[in-house]
Amino acid sequence: MAIFRAKEVRQLSDTELIEQEQKLTLELIQGRGKVSAGGATENPGRIREVKRTIARIQTEKNARRNA
Structure with a gap:
């Protein structure tokens, strides 16, 4: 699993954000x-x-929701 920087996170689509968050959460657990x-x-x-x-x-998900 890749580690993303803020610049890379901003380039991901909404579905990719959700998918990556789930994968990383599983890895963390x-x-x-x-x-x-x-x-x-x-x-x-x-x-x-x-x-x-x-x-x-x-943070990016919250920024997109509030924008």
Whole structure:
């Protein structure tokens, strides 16, 4: 799953935003589950980046709704 920057998020369509948010949320849940089970992720910084990307997507969705 790709990490999107704000510029890239603005270029996505509404359906793509929803789809990417769902995929990233699933990835975040799986990563957190791995950590809580006592395992180590391959890339510990990935969880932080996924959370930030989800926030970027939600921010763009709210901006489009209010515009």
